[in-house]
Amino acid sequence: MSARLATVLAAIDAANAADPTTERDGATERPAALLYGERMSAETARLFPDASEHLRIAARGQHIERWRMPRASYPEGRAGYLAWRTAQAASHAERVGGMMAAAGYDAPDIDAVARLLRKEGIKRNPEMQRLEDVICFVFLRWYFADFAVQHDQEAVLRIVAKTARKMSAEARDRALAEFGDLPADLAEAIRG
Template structure:
């Protein structure tokens, strides 16, 4: 088994402990962090098969043990404690993921790269951070957008979709447009693409 496969297997074993469950079509509910990580890897294989180990590991494990920082779960266990923050969750997941990588043969540079990706502090010039944003956006389009459309009031949908899609690159938005036929989503994608910054229109990492 390769180092990458070993790390991904450990991530899945940990994510399988998530007490929160996500319903899946035609199958039993699955631990939420586990199914999200698997979906990120699936989308990565389709959209960016050339991605390196750092991106693949960050994609699979970006929410590692995130249930420990779920405000509802945390408040039920410790009602008087301050609500955990997203920053605390990201730091915890980043540190734990880096330790898992180091224990399975990855060097300091790779471990620090993944840690910085999860913290959002990776140098943007190499494209990895943008690629991680793209993968999150594509997972939303393919697996969560329909639920959001059904759940949210139509007046709030445009802003919701802008928030979810505006961080994506033009290349990822183009890919998303090809894999969905929902007119609300495709319309939002077209609108966002018209106003993209030059940086979003050129993602060198994917070239």
């Protein structure tokens, strides 16, 4: 790992360590954003051991300081959700870009990561698709079970189908192999 990559990842972790929301990680409570970033990095390394520095930075910074812009600060409904998500992505890109500049990255590198964080080019940009695959795997591995018990079966199937549409065909196949104990309707939703 290059020194500047290590510097950026440490800066992201330091920012996310301030998250007032905690999540259980084994026997301890940890800042939720910090834990999410670590899970994103671990899943990136597992799925894509050859991941570029751009992808590794974008994965770690995916939800940097997300708590600073609560969903409740935007209107209810789909339009409000999309506006919030767009604002979050722009904020993440700007924050991580500043960290990259401070670590010595140049403008093209910063722009490449910013495009990933803003989700530009899904299904067209292989790096963006890899990031989306990682996001989906992190959701399925770490957050799906809690999500599923809080929503009715129809909503769960709809969200799983939306998640699967974001994934590459290879990632969907891998998810079916790794999460082989899924009920048949959920497995079908992942198959698409």
